Amino acid sequence: MKVTIYRRKGETPYWQAQVYVGGKRYRFSCQTDDKATAREYARQRVEELKARHNRGLTGLPDSIRISQVFDRYEREALPNLRPSSQLRALAIVNRARSWFVSGPLRDPNVAHIQASDIAAFLETRKATGVKPRTVNLHRAILHRIFRLCVRPWLLIPSNPVSATEPLREEPREPRLLSDPEYAALIAASADHPMLRLFVTLAWETGARSGELLQLEWADVDFEHLFVTFANDPTRGRQTKGRRSRTLPLSPEGMTALRDHAAAFRLSDPRSPYVFKLLRPDRSRRPGDRILRLYDALKAAAKTAGFPKLRPHDLLLCTPFREAVWAST
Numbered sequence: 001m002k003v004t005i006y007r008r009k010g011e012t013p014y015w016q017a018q019v020y021v022g023g024k025r026y027r028f029s030c031q032t033d034d035k036a037t038a039r040e041y042a043r044q045r046v047e048e049l050k051a052r053h054n055r056g057l058t059g060l061p062d063s064i065r066i067s068q069v070f071d072r073y074e075r076e077a078l079p080n081l082r083p084s085s086q087l088r089a090l091a092i093v094n095r096a097r098s099w100f101v102s103g104p105l106r107d108p109n110v111a112h113i114q115a116s117d118i119a120a121f122l123e124t125r126k127a128t129g130v131k132p133r134t135v136n137l138h139r140a141i142l143h144r145i146f147r148l149c150v151r152p153w154l155l156i157p158s159n160p161v162s163a164t165e166p167l168r169e170e171p172r173e174p175r176l177l178s179d180p181e182y183a184a185l186i187a188a189s190a191d192h193p194m195l196r197l198f199v200t201l202a203w204e205t206g207a208r209s210g211e212l213l214q215l216e217w218a219d220v221d222f223e224h225l226f227v228t229f230a231n232d233p234t235r236g237r238q239t240k241g242r243r244s245r246t247l248p249l250s251p252e253g254m255t256a257l258r259d260h261a262a263a264f265r266l267s268d269p270r271s272p273y274v275f276k277l278l279r280p281d282r283s284r285r286p287g288d289r290i291l292r293l294y295d296a297l298k299a300a301a302k303t304a305g306f307p308k309l310r311p312h313d314l315l316l317c318t319p320f321r322e323a324v325w326a327s328t
Contacts, residue, residue, distance in 0.1 A: 003042050005035065017042035021049045048109070064155060066110050067101045072153070073145050082237075083291055084210040092141045099124060110149055111156050115163035118142060122164065132167035139166055175306060175313045177203075185309075188300040194275050195296045197260045201227070202314035204253035209311040211239050213290055215274040217265055225254050 004018045015030045015038035026049055030038035070093055078086050078093075099121050101107045108117075118139075125135050143161040150159050177185065182203055189196040201212055211229045214237045219228045228246045231239040239245065249257070260274070269276070269287030277288050294311060301309035 003039075003046055005030075005039055005042060014038075017045070019046050019049070021046070064110060065107050066105075066113060067097065067107050069110050069145060069149060069155070070097050070101075073148065077144070077148060082210050083214065083289075087291060088137070089141050092138050093145075095125070096121065096138070096142060110146075113146075113160055115160045118161050119164050126167070132169045136166045136169065139164060174315075175309045177306075177309070177313070181304065181306065184304040185300060188303040189296075192296055192300065193260065193263065194278075194290060195293050195300060197256055198275065198293050199297070199300075199314065200253060200256045202311070204249055205229075205247050206315050207247070208239075208315065209293070213275050213293070216272045217261065217274060218272065220257055220261075220274070222254065222258065222261075225249050225251070227257075 005015055006018070007013075007015050012029070013033050015032065015035060016027065017030055017038065018025065018027045019042070020026070026045075028042075028045060030041045032038050032041070074090065074093065078089060081089060099105075100113075100117075104120075105113070105117060121142075122135055122139055125138055126132075139161060143159065146156070146159045146161050149155040150157070182199075185199055186196060189199055198209075198212055201207065201215075202209075205212075205227065207229055215227070215229070219230060221227070226246050226248055228244065229239050230237055231242055231244045257274075264276070264278075269278070269285075271287035271289075273287075273289040275290040275293075277284060277286050277290055279286055281288075297309070297311055298307065301307055
Protein backbone atom coordinates (compact mmCIF):
# COMPACT_ATOMS: atom_id res chain seq x y z
CA MET A 1 0.00 0.00 0.00
CA LYS A 2 1.56 3.26 -1.14
CA VAL A 3 1.43 6.35 1.01
CA THR A 4 2.14 9.69 -0.63
CA ILE A 5 3.62 12.43 1.58
CA TYR A 6 3.67 15.93 0.11
CA ARG A 7 3.59 19.60 1.05
CA ARG A 8 2.04 22.34 -1.06
CA LYS A 9 4.33 25.30 -1.34
CA GLY A 10 2.94 28.55 -0.06
CA GLU A 11 -0.28 27.00 1.27
CA THR A 12 0.58 25.37 4.59
CA PRO A 13 3.71 24.54 6.58
CA TYR A 14 2.39 21.08 7.35
CA TRP A 15 2.90 17.84 5.44
CA GLN A 16 -0.09 16.18 3.75
CA ALA A 17 -0.69 12.46 3.24
CA GLN A 18 -2.77 10.58 0.69
CA VAL A 19 -3.56 6.87 0.76
CA TYR A 20 -6.03 4.40 -0.80
CA VAL A 21 -7.63 1.76 1.45
CA GLY A 22 -10.25 -0.60 0.05
CA GLY A 23 -10.50 1.45 -3.11
CA LYS A 24 -11.28 4.61 -1.18
CA ARG A 25 -9.00 7.63 -1.07
CA TYR A 26 -8.10 9.23 2.26
CA ARG A 27 -6.26 12.52 2.69
CA PHE A 28 -5.21 14.07 5.98
CA SER A 29 -2.85 16.69 7.35
CA CYS A 30 0.19 15.81 9.47
CA GLN A 31 0.63 18.87 11.62
CA THR A 32 4.41 18.92 11.67
CA ASP A 33 7.09 20.40 9.49
CA ASP A 34 9.38 17.37 9.95
CA LYS A 35 8.98 14.87 7.13
CA ALA A 36 10.11 11.81 9.13
CA THR A 37 7.57 12.58 11.86
CA ALA A 38 4.88 13.09 9.22
CA ARG A 39 5.70 9.74 7.60
CA GLU A 40 5.44 7.91 10.96
CA TYR A 41 2.14 9.64 11.74
CA ALA A 42 0.83 8.66 8.30
CA ARG A 43 1.89 5.05 8.87
CA GLN A 44 -0.08 4.91 12.11
CA ARG A 45 -3.14 6.40 10.47
CA VAL A 46 -2.89 3.88 7.64
CA GLU A 47 -2.85 1.01 10.16
CA GLU A 48 -6.00 2.41 11.77
CA LEU A 49 -7.68 2.75 8.37
CA LYS A 50 -6.75 -0.81 7.41
CA ALA A 51 -8.10 -2.14 10.71
CA ARG A 52 -11.33 -0.22 10.26
CA HIS A 53 -11.66 -1.51 6.70
CA ASN A 54 -11.10 -5.11 7.81
CA ARG A 55 -13.66 -4.71 10.59
CA GLY A 56 -16.16 -3.50 8.02
CA LEU A 57 -15.56 -6.61 5.94
CA THR A 58 -16.42 -8.84 8.92
CA GLY A 59 -19.50 -6.83 9.85
CA LEU A 60 -18.01 -5.31 13.00
CA PRO A 61 -18.53 -1.63 13.81
CA ASP A 62 -15.72 0.89 13.99
CA SER A 63 -13.48 0.52 17.03
CA ILE A 64 -14.00 2.87 19.92
CA ARG A 65 -11.76 4.19 22.66
CA ILE A 66 -11.38 2.30 25.93
CA SER A 67 -12.76 5.33 27.80
CA GLN A 68 -16.00 4.92 25.84
CA VAL A 69 -16.07 1.24 26.75
CA PHE A 70 -15.75 2.06 30.45
CA ASP A 71 -18.54 4.64 30.11
CA ARG A 72 -20.80 2.12 28.42
CA TYR A 73 -20.08 -0.50 31.05
CA GLU A 74 -21.02 1.94 33.82
CA ARG A 75 -24.17 2.94 31.95
CA GLU A 76 -25.44 -0.47 30.84
CA ALA A 77 -23.90 -3.23 32.96
CA LEU A 78 -23.27 -1.78 36.42
CA PRO A 79 -26.96 -1.14 37.22
CA ASN A 80 -27.60 -4.89 36.91
CA LEU A 81 -25.30 -5.68 39.86
CA ARG A 82 -26.15 -5.64 43.54
CA PRO A 83 -25.43 -2.25 45.16
CA SER A 84 -22.41 -3.57 47.04
CA SER A 85 -21.07 -5.18 43.86
CA GLN A 86 -21.67 -1.92 41.98
CA LEU A 87 -19.45 -0.02 44.40
CA ARG A 88 -16.69 -2.60 44.19
CA ALA A 89 -16.81 -2.80 40.39
CA LEU A 90 -16.96 0.99 40.01
CA ALA A 91 -13.84 1.42 42.16
CA ILE A 92 -11.98 -1.07 39.95
CA VAL A 93 -13.22 0.57 36.75
CA ASN A 94 -12.01 3.95 38.00
CA ARG A 95 -8.55 2.53 38.70
CA ALA A 96 -8.46 0.90 35.28
CA ARG A 97 -9.65 4.11 33.67
CA SER A 98 -6.86 6.13 35.25
CA TRP A 99 -4.26 3.64 33.96
CA PHE A 100 -5.62 2.94 30.47
CA VAL A 101 -6.87 6.46 29.73
CA SER A 102 -4.60 8.83 31.65
CA GLY A 103 -1.65 6.46 31.92
CA PRO A 104 0.89 5.15 29.44
CA LEU A 105 -1.61 3.90 26.83
CA ARG A 106 -3.35 7.27 26.47
CA ASP A 107 -6.88 6.03 25.78
CA PRO A 108 -6.22 3.57 22.93
CA ASN A 109 -8.79 1.97 20.66
CA VAL A 110 -10.20 -1.04 22.44
CA ALA A 111 -9.22 -3.22 19.46
CA HIS A 112 -5.55 -2.33 20.03
CA ILE A 113 -5.40 -3.49 23.64
CA GLN A 114 -3.42 -6.71 24.03
CA ALA A 115 -2.96 -9.24 26.80
CA SER A 116 0.40 -7.64 27.65
CA ASP A 117 -1.40 -4.35 28.40
CA ILE A 118 -3.82 -6.13 30.74
CA ALA A 119 -0.91 -7.91 32.45
CA ALA A 120 0.96 -4.61 32.86
CA PHE A 121 -2.05 -3.04 34.57
CA LEU A 122 -2.45 -6.01 36.92
CA GLU A 123 1.25 -5.88 37.71
CA THR A 124 0.93 -2.24 38.77
CA ARG A 125 -1.85 -3.24 41.16
CA LYS A 126 0.29 -6.07 42.54
CA ALA A 127 3.23 -3.68 42.98
CA THR A 128 1.13 -1.47 45.27
CA GLY A 129 0.95 -4.33 47.77
CA VAL A 130 -2.64 -5.46 47.25
CA LYS A 131 -3.34 -9.13 47.84
CA PRO A 132 -3.57 -11.68 45.00
CA ARG A 133 -7.31 -12.02 45.61
CA THR A 134 -7.77 -8.30 44.97
CA VAL A 135 -5.62 -8.44 41.83
CA ASN A 136 -7.71 -11.36 40.60
CA LEU A 137 -10.86 -9.36 41.29
CA HIS A 138 -9.48 -6.58 39.05
CA ARG A 139 -8.83 -9.20 36.38
CA ALA A 140 -12.35 -10.60 36.71
CA ILE A 141 -13.96 -7.17 36.24
CA LEU A 142 -11.79 -6.47 33.18
CA HIS A 143 -12.63 -9.91 31.80
CA ARG A 144 -16.33 -9.11 32.17
CA ILE A 145 -15.91 -5.75 30.40
CA PHE A 146 -13.96 -7.17 27.46
CA ARG A 147 -16.34 -10.12 27.23
CA LEU A 148 -19.14 -7.63 26.64
CA CYS A 149 -16.96 -6.03 23.97
CA VAL A 150 -16.86 -9.38 22.17
CA ARG A 151 -20.55 -10.10 22.54
CA PRO A 152 -23.09 -8.54 22.53
CA TRP A 153 -21.35 -5.25 21.70
CA LEU A 154 -19.32 -6.77 18.81
CA LEU A 155 -16.40 -4.37 19.23
CA ILE A 156 -13.53 -6.88 19.22
CA PRO A 157 -13.16 -10.47 17.99
CA SER A 158 -11.64 -11.94 21.17
CA ASN A 159 -11.09 -11.19 24.85
CA PRO A 160 -7.47 -10.17 25.62
CA VAL A 161 -7.95 -10.84 29.35
CA SER A 162 -8.41 -14.55 28.62
CA ALA A 163 -4.72 -14.75 27.67
CA THR A 164 -3.61 -13.61 31.16
CA GLU A 165 -3.28 -15.91 34.16
CA PRO A 166 -4.86 -15.24 37.55
CA LEU A 167 -2.56 -15.11 40.55
CA ARG A 168 -2.41 -17.97 42.96
CA GLU A 169 -4.40 -17.26 46.11
CA GLU A 170 -3.62 -18.71 49.50
CA PRO A 171 -6.81 -20.24 50.94
CA ARG A 172 -8.01 -18.58 54.12
CA GLU A 173 -9.86 -20.50 56.79
CA PRO A 174 -12.96 -18.66 58.07
CA ARG A 175 -12.91 -17.24 61.58
CA LEU A 176 -15.70 -19.09 63.38
CA LEU A 177 -16.98 -17.23 66.43
CA SER A 178 -17.85 -19.00 69.63
CA ASP A 179 -20.73 -17.82 71.82
CA PRO A 180 -18.39 -15.83 74.14
CA GLU A 181 -16.67 -14.22 71.14
CA TYR A 182 -20.03 -13.28 69.66
CA ALA A 183 -20.97 -11.66 72.97
CA ALA A 184 -17.66 -9.77 72.93
CA LEU A 185 -18.33 -8.52 69.40
CA ILE A 186 -21.82 -7.36 70.37
CA ALA A 187 -20.32 -5.51 73.35
CA ALA A 188 -17.70 -3.87 71.11
CA SER A 189 -20.54 -2.69 68.83
CA ALA A 190 -22.53 -1.05 71.62
CA ASP A 191 -21.73 2.50 70.46
CA HIS A 192 -22.76 1.73 66.86
CA PRO A 193 -26.44 0.62 66.89
CA MET A 194 -26.55 -0.10 63.16
CA LEU A 195 -23.51 -2.37 63.43
CA ARG A 196 -24.89 -4.05 66.54
CA LEU A 197 -28.10 -5.04 64.72
CA PHE A 198 -26.10 -6.06 61.64
CA VAL A 199 -23.97 -8.47 63.70
CA THR A 200 -27.07 -9.83 65.44
CA LEU A 201 -28.94 -10.55 62.21
CA ALA A 202 -25.84 -11.99 60.52
CA TRP A 203 -25.40 -14.35 63.48
CA GLU A 204 -29.12 -15.24 63.44
CA THR A 205 -29.72 -15.73 59.71
CA GLY A 206 -26.40 -16.39 57.99
CA ALA A 207 -27.39 -13.78 55.40
CA ARG A 208 -24.72 -12.00 53.43
CA SER A 209 -23.75 -8.40 54.04
CA GLY A 210 -25.47 -7.03 50.93
CA GLU A 211 -28.66 -8.90 51.70
CA LEU A 212 -28.81 -7.55 55.24
CA LEU A 213 -28.08 -3.96 54.33
CA GLN A 214 -30.89 -3.86 51.76
CA LEU A 215 -33.53 -4.86 54.32
CA GLU A 216 -36.61 -2.66 54.64
CA TRP A 217 -39.08 -2.57 57.49
CA ALA A 218 -41.71 -4.03 55.16
CA ASP A 219 -39.56 -7.18 55.04
CA VAL A 220 -39.93 -7.80 58.79
CA ASP A 221 -42.91 -9.78 60.10
CA PHE A 222 -42.93 -8.90 63.79
CA GLU A 223 -46.01 -11.05 64.46
CA HIS A 224 -44.72 -14.32 63.07
CA LEU A 225 -41.00 -13.70 63.75
CA PHE A 226 -39.93 -13.83 60.11
CA VAL A 227 -37.66 -11.70 57.95
CA THR A 228 -37.71 -11.79 54.13
CA PHE A 229 -34.72 -11.23 51.88
CA ALA A 230 -36.30 -10.13 48.61
CA ASN A 231 -34.73 -10.52 45.19
CA ASP A 232 -36.07 -7.61 43.13
CA PRO A 233 -33.52 -6.23 40.61
CA THR A 234 -35.95 -3.53 39.49
CA ARG A 235 -35.53 -1.97 42.94
CA GLY A 236 -31.80 -2.62 43.12
CA ARG A 237 -32.24 -5.62 45.43
CA GLN A 238 -30.53 -8.88 44.63
CA THR A 239 -29.81 -11.91 46.77
CA LYS A 240 -26.91 -14.26 46.26
CA GLY A 241 -28.97 -17.03 44.69
CA ARG A 242 -31.24 -14.60 42.80
CA ARG A 243 -34.20 -15.95 44.79
CA SER A 244 -36.26 -14.41 47.57
CA ARG A 245 -36.31 -16.32 50.85
CA THR A 246 -37.99 -15.98 54.22
CA LEU A 247 -36.16 -17.00 57.40
CA PRO A 248 -37.31 -17.35 61.00
CA LEU A 249 -35.72 -15.34 63.80
CA SER A 250 -35.20 -16.36 67.40
CA PRO A 251 -36.97 -14.37 70.11
CA GLU A 252 -33.62 -12.69 70.87
CA GLY A 253 -33.17 -11.65 67.25
CA MET A 254 -36.69 -10.29 66.98
CA THR A 255 -36.24 -8.42 70.27
CA ALA A 256 -33.16 -6.75 68.82
CA LEU A 257 -35.20 -5.75 65.75
CA ARG A 258 -38.05 -4.40 67.89
CA ASP A 259 -35.66 -2.35 70.01
CA HIS A 260 -34.01 -1.01 66.87
CA ALA A 261 -37.41 -0.15 65.37
CA ALA A 262 -38.47 1.69 68.53
CA ALA A 263 -35.30 3.77 68.42
CA PHE A 264 -34.96 4.48 64.70
CA ARG A 265 -37.94 3.44 62.57
CA LEU A 266 -40.06 6.55 63.15
CA SER A 267 -37.29 8.91 64.17
CA ASP A 268 -35.83 11.50 61.85
CA PRO A 269 -34.60 11.04 59.24
CA ARG A 270 -37.62 8.97 58.13
CA SER A 271 -36.64 6.05 55.94
CA PRO A 272 -37.99 2.64 54.83
CA TYR A 273 -34.57 1.08 55.44
CA VAL A 274 -33.65 -0.89 58.54
CA PHE A 275 -30.02 0.22 58.15
CA LYS A 276 -30.09 3.94 57.40
CA LEU A 277 -27.64 6.81 57.58
CA LEU A 278 -28.17 9.06 60.55
CA ARG A 279 -25.77 11.73 59.31
CA PRO A 280 -24.61 12.89 55.86
CA ASP A 281 -21.94 10.69 54.32
CA ARG A 282 -20.08 12.19 51.35
CA SER A 283 -22.72 12.64 48.64
CA ARG A 284 -25.40 10.68 50.50
CA ARG A 285 -28.09 12.09 52.75
CA PRO A 286 -29.45 11.09 56.17
CA GLY A 287 -32.07 8.39 55.71
CA ASP A 288 -30.35 6.82 52.72
CA ARG A 289 -29.52 3.14 52.96
CA ILE A 290 -26.16 2.20 54.47
CA LEU A 291 -24.09 0.54 51.75
CA ARG A 292 -21.31 -0.99 53.85
CA LEU A 293 -20.28 -1.57 57.44
CA TYR A 294 -16.97 -3.25 56.72
CA ASP A 295 -14.72 -0.67 58.40
CA ALA A 296 -16.97 -0.45 61.45
CA LEU A 297 -17.03 -4.25 61.79
CA LYS A 298 -13.25 -4.48 61.49
CA ALA A 299 -12.83 -1.84 64.20
CA ALA A 300 -15.26 -3.62 66.53
CA ALA A 301 -13.63 -7.00 65.86
CA LYS A 302 -10.22 -5.54 66.67
CA THR A 303 -11.59 -4.15 69.95
CA ALA A 304 -13.10 -7.56 70.74
CA GLY A 305 -9.74 -9.25 70.17
CA PHE A 306 -10.01 -10.90 66.74
CA PRO A 307 -8.97 -8.31 64.10
CA LYS A 308 -8.99 -10.79 61.19
CA LEU A 309 -12.76 -11.28 61.29
CA ARG A 310 -14.56 -10.55 58.02
CA PRO A 311 -18.30 -9.97 57.47
CA HIS A 312 -18.42 -13.18 55.45
CA ASP A 313 -17.23 -15.16 58.48
CA LEU A 314 -20.51 -14.41 60.22
CA LEU A 315 -22.18 -16.67 57.65
CA LEU A 316 -20.72 -19.59 59.56
CA CYS A 317 -21.70 -18.47 63.03
CA THR A 318 -22.61 -21.14 65.56
CA PRO A 319 -26.45 -21.17 65.38
CA PHE A 320 -26.54 -21.04 61.58
CA ARG A 321 -23.86 -23.70 61.23
CA GLU A 322 -25.61 -26.05 63.64
CA ALA A 323 -28.92 -25.56 61.82
CA VAL A 324 -27.28 -26.45 58.53
CA TRP A 325 -25.68 -29.52 60.00
CA ALA A 326 -28.97 -30.57 61.59
CA SER A 327 -30.75 -30.30 58.24
CA THR A 328 -28.18 -32.50 56.54
